[in-house]
Amino acid sequence: MEKDFDSKLRIESNSSNGGNLSRSKSFAFRAPQENFTIQEFELGRIYGVGSYSKVVRARKKDSGIVYALKIMDKKFITKENKTNYVKLERIVLDQLDHPGIVRLFFTFQDTFSLYMALESCEGGELFDQITRKGRLPEDEARFYAAEVVDALEYIHGMGLIHRDIKPENLLLTAEGHIKIANFGSVKPMQDSQITILPNASSDDKACTFVGTAAYVPPEVLNSSPATFGNDLWALGCTVYQMLSGTSPFKDASEWLIFQRIIARDIRYPNYFSEEARDLIDQLLDIDPTRRPGAGPDGYDSLKMHPFFRGVDWKNLRAQNPPQLALEQKAHSSDSDDVQDSSWNPSHVGDGSTRQHDGNGGSASSSDAGHVTRIASIDSFDSKWQQFLEPGESVLMISMVKKIQKLTNKKVQLILTNKPKLIYLDPSKLVVKGNIIWSDNSNELNVQVMSPSLFKIFTPKKVLSFEDVKQRAMQWKKAIEALQNR
Numbered sequence: 001m002e003k004d005f006d007s008k009l010r011i012e013s014n015s016s017n018g019g020n021l022s023r024s025k026s027f028a029f030r031a032p033q034e035n036f037t038i039q040e041f042e043l044g045r046i047y048g049v050g051s052y053s054k055v056v057r058a059r060k061k062d063s064g065i066v067y068a069l070k071i072m073d074k075k076f077i078t079k080e081n082k083t084n085y086v087k088l089e090r091i092v093l094d095q096l097d098h099p100g101i102v103r104l105f106f107t108f109q110d111t112f113s114l115y116m117a118l119e120s121c122e123g124g125e126l127f128d129q130i131t132r133k134g135r136l137p138e139d140e141a142r143f144y145a146a147e148v149v150d151a152l153e154y155i156h157g158m159g160l161i162h163r164d165i166k167p168e169n170l171l172l173t174a175e176g177h178i179k180i181a182n183f184g185s186v187k188p189m190q191d192s193q194i195t196i197l198p199n200a201s202s203d204d205k206a207c208t209f210v211g212t213a214a215y216v217p218p219e220v221l222n223s224s225p226a227t228f229g230n231d232l233w234a235l236g237c238t239v240y241q242m243l244s245g246t247s248p249f250k251d252a253s254e255w256l257i258f259q260r261i262i263a264r265d266i267r268y269p270n271y272f273s274e275e276a277r278d279l280i281d282q283l284l285d286i287d288p289t290r291r292p293g294a295g296p297d298g299y300d301s302l303k304m305h306p307f308f309r310g311v312d313w314k315n316l317r318a319q320n321p322p323q324l325a326l327e328q329k330a331h332s333s334d335s336d337d338v339q340d341s342s343w344n345p346s347h348v349g350d351g352s353t354r355q356h357d358g359n360g361g362s363a364s365s366s367d368a369g370h371v372t373r374i375a376s377i378d379s380f381d382s383k384w385q386q387f388l389e390p391g392e393s394v395l396m397i398s399m400v401k402k403i404q405k406l407t408n409k410k411v412q413l414i415l416t417n418k419p420k421l422i423y424l425d426p427s428k429l430v431v432k433g434n435i436i437w438s439d440n441s442n443e444l445n446v447q448v449m450s451p452s453l454f455k456i457f458t459p460k461k462v463l464s465f466e467d468v469k470q471r472a473m474q475w476k477k478a479i480e481a482l483q484n485r
Contacts, residue, residue, distance in 0.1 A: 029107075031094050031117075036108040038115070041069065048125070048168070052076045053184075057120060067105060067117040074112055088196070089183045090116065092160065095194050099317050100151030102171065102181045121179050123172025123324050126242075130167055131468065132325040135245035138273060140322040144170070145239050146311045147178035152235065153299040155180070156228045159192030163226065165234035166215045167241060168469070176321030187226050213254045213473065214247040214451060218262050219288055229288025232302075236283025236291075243276055244269055248284070253448050254473050279307040384414065387424065387431065392416050396478045398471060399426065403453075403464035413465060415475075419482045421456075435463065439483045446476040 044057035047068055058069035077086055093104040093116070103119040126144060130136060136144070148170060155162055163185040171179045188194055217233035220226065240248040248267075249260040259265075264286055268277050282305070285291050292302035303313055312319065384397065396415040401408045402423065411423040411432060421435040436458055438444040445457040451470035456463045456479075467475065 029094050031104040031106050034106045034108045036106075036115075037110060038113070041067075043069070052080065052082055055118070058117070066120045066122075068102070068120045070116040070118055072114040072116075074109075074114060077114070085184060086114065088188075089186065091196065092183050092186050092188070092194055093118075096155070096158065096183075098151055098154045100147055100154070100178055100180055102179045118181070119179065121171035121181070122174040123176055124327075125168050126170040126172060126178070126238075127167035127469075128327070129172070129325055130242055130245060132327070136242045136322075138243065138276060141239060141242035141276075142308065142311065143319070143322055144178055144242060145235070146308055146313070146316060148180065148235060148238070149293070149299065149302060149308075150313065150316050151178065151180045152231055152293070156231070156293075156299075158194055159189045160194060161187040161189065161226050161228060162231050163187055164212060164215075165231050165238060166212050167238055168212075170238070172321075172324065176324050177317060213257050214249055214470075216258075216261065217288065218264070218286060221258055221262060227288050227294065229291045229294040232283050232291040232293045233288070236280050239276070239283070240266075240280050243272060247451070248280070250451060257451075273307075275305075275307040275309075279305050384412065384424070386429075387414065387422065388416065389418065392418050392420070395482065396475065398467050398469065398475075401466040401468075403466055408466070413475075415478055415482070417482070421479070433463070436460075441480075441483065444479070444483070446479050448472045448476050 040061055041058040042061055044059070047055040047057060049055075053070055053072040055068050055070045057066060059066045072086060077083055090104070090107060093102075097103075102121065105117045105119070107117070108115050148165070152162070152165070162180065162183065164182060165180070169180065169182040171181045173179060188196055215234040215237045217230050220230060237248055249257050249265070251257045251260055264284065266280070266284060268280075272280075279292075282290075282292050288294055292305060293299050295301060302308075303311070384394070388394070394414060394416055398413050399410060400413045400423075402411045409432075410426060412426045413421075413423045415421050419437050421437060422431055423433050423435075424430065425432050435444070435456060438458075443459055447455045447457065449455060450472065452468060452472055453464070453466050454472035454475055456465070465472075465475075
């Protein structure tokens with residue numbers, strides 16, 4: 001499999017696909033392809049998850065340097081025909097050089113996974129700052145928005161559309177400066193200054209739907225070609241979310257969100273300043289060519305907007321950023337500490353590492369039948385392995401709140417390919433509930449109440465959960481996909 005995958009990922013070619021994009025028969029990466037192994041890294045907490053990857057904190061044992069290590073599942077990438085997307089993201093990140101964009105340092109691979117060592121942003125996601133503070137004061141929102149504008153101007157100047165701007169993809173350094181991350185949906189335009197290798201592409205049509213529902217512009221929903229205005233619409237949604245604590249088109253389901261976007265149904269809190277309301281209004285213009293930053297005046301029209309009055313654009317990164325709100329550590333069974341604990345790499349890599357068998361000894365993955373290498377489509381810590389049967393793998397996993405009448409308890413919700421749907425006490429590591437599976441939607445049904453809230457209906461009871469990462473719709477789709485397999 002490794003040789004087969006390498007042949008698809010090879011970065012040199014004897015022929016060119018043509019086209020107007022700048023293409024090359026060979027390419028010298030700034031970020032080298034190393035011969036490292038995952039065992040050379042001490043893996044820590046999980047930063048985030050994606051459709052075919054997860055990002056974890058990783059310290060190189062010999063140098064002590066900390067990276068954000070993006071781990072991508074080869075089997076899933078090949079199966080879903082995502083090889084070109086991965087290749088494009090790697091090529092784009094290698095050529096981008098801006099203080100507002102995460103840097104790629106090196107890559108490596110093994111039998112099961114591809115690895116990209118990215119700049120570690122110890123301040124976490126902007127989304128977390130919004131969540132912890134409830135909403136941001138206007139001066140803080142102005143600072144973050146200005147840094148995003150500065151980085152977007154560079155990205156668009158390079159002829160690229162990011163296509164997934166949102167608070168989760170805006171990371172913060174330890175000092176509190178913004179870094180745009182996650183270029184998995186990037187789209188090079190025809191006049192892009194990025195060198196594109198043969199067979200590296202995001203999609204065949206620029207109007208392909210990508211991104212996140214609450215930030216998708218109306219023209220994409222209407223299948224219009226992608227433009228720089230797509231990112232500016234998402235910027236408007238992000239500014240709104242910073243100031244209010246929620247996205248402007250939040251609703252009970254993805255379908256309702258889309259209806260509000262198409263209707264441009266925006267409701268402003270009365271505490272928004274006139275300048276903030278006007279900026280958001282302009283960024284959320286139905287016509288993408290009228291959004292400031294996308295018109296003939298370029299980014300000057302955006303940077304000169306009254307909302308940004310007083311911003312020193314030439315010395316932006318030299319300014320003192322807002323103070324970061326730290327994560328609250330609980331001292332009960334609701335603690336999130338389990339997510340931040342040391343992450344055992346036994347379920348990634350070539351499977352040649354030794355793994356504890358639970359009795360103080362160890363067993364290799366080749367002779368321990370209960371050890372299953374999981375797909376890295378979502379976060380997974382080796383401590384949850386004990387709840388899987390031989391051959392069983394995790395399809396989705398999240399730390400969620402189980403909503404009850406009197407109390408809300410944090411639980412680890414796990415969906416497996418058995419299929420099995422359980423939730424665990426993350427502190428005591430015991431199963432608290434087993435939701436009886438049924439392929440019949442009348443006996444097992446998921447209803448999305450909002451981007452973060454969802455209910456699971458069974459004949460005997462209704463369970464309510466809150467996913468702070470707003471993955472309610474992902475849970476619904478994952479469960480329904482398994483029912484319709």
